[in-house]
Amino acid sequence: MNGTRKYAARPKRRSGRLAPRDLLPVLLLLPCLAWSPAWAGPESVSPGPAETEAVAAAALRPFPVIFEARHRATLSASRSGVLGSMKVDVGSRIKKGALIASVDSGEPALRRKRGELAVRHLNKKVAELTKLNKSGLATNDAVQTAIMERDLARSEIAIYRREIAVSAIKAPFACEVIRRHAQAHEWVTEGQPVVDVVSLAEIRAVANIPSHIAVRLKPEMTHEFYVNDLDVEVTGTVAAITAEVDERSNTVRVVWKVAADGHRLLPGMKGEVRLDG
Structure with a gap:
């Protein structure tokens, strides 16, 4: 050996450019990559019914x-007097028109009866005076006075009947009693609440x-x-x-x-x- 040192051959340095033969595999794969689901954005995926419902509920x-x-109503006494009876209690279910309570109507009932008797008497009086008037034995004024007295008595009877009617407290609709403001045998005044009712x-x-x-x-x-x-x-x-x-x-x-x-x-x-x- 002559003292000269030999080195192994170094591989040739490749330039930064790819040769055409190196690009061929990439070009062949491009169509597949373009249609791959992995490349699809999230906006391209339609949400299912459950996801849509959840989003709507969150909004x-x-x-x-x-x-x-x-x-619902508060039923009150329409006239003053003693609450003679109470047919219901809290929780009672009542049909429309059923009696709930009533104020004692003894005095109006007696006045109505007296008025009815007076009307009977005045009817006879008017009939007699009319007959006498035709014979010239009674004046027209006497007949008209008797008729007026009879009409006044009839008006009083209508008033007493109304007082008796409003003495009864009835259910205005099918309801349930939720509160009582008065008890039987208590004195109530006109407009005083008696019961609260409600329809369910x-x-x-x-x-x-x-x-x-x-x-x-x-x-x-x-x-x-x-x-x-x-x-x-x-x-x-x-x-x-x-x-x-x-x-x-x-x-x-x-x-x-x-x-x-x-x-x-x-x-x-x-x-x-x-x-x-």
Whole structure:
């Protein structure tokens, strides 16, 4: 050896450019990559029914409601007197027109009877005077006076009959007694409350809804209500939208007619309704 050191041959350095033969596999794969689902954006995937329902539910806002009866009344005494009888108690269910209580009507009844007797007598008197007048034995003034007395007696009888009629306190509709203000044999004055009654046949839901949401509501629109006290959901339809905005709260009073669906939905119960906010 002559002392000259030999080195292994180094590989040739490749330039940064790709040769055409290197691009061929990439070009062949491009159509496949363009149609691959992995390249599809999220907007191209249609949401399913469950996802759509969840998004719609998330957009709803809850609003508190209170349930009330459409028909309720405080029945009062129409005349002063002793409450002679009380046919019902709290919780009693009553048919329309049934007797609830009555104020003693003994004195008006006696006056009516006396008036009826007076009318009978005056009828005979008028008949006799009319006969005598035809014979010239009674004046026209006497006949007219007797007729006037008879008409006054008949008017008094009508007044007494009305007093007797209003002595009875009757149910104005099919209802249930929820409160008593007086007991039997107590003295009551004209206009004094005797019982509170309510009808459970038609229950309404009432809520104060922001005006910008209330203006989008229409009569007969259907909404779902959750009843806190019963832990159930019921359906209601819009019955009325008050044509006035409360200046302080900027809300509108909305009323729904609620279908109880067999649940004992009582006035005063609370719940919520979800509306698109």
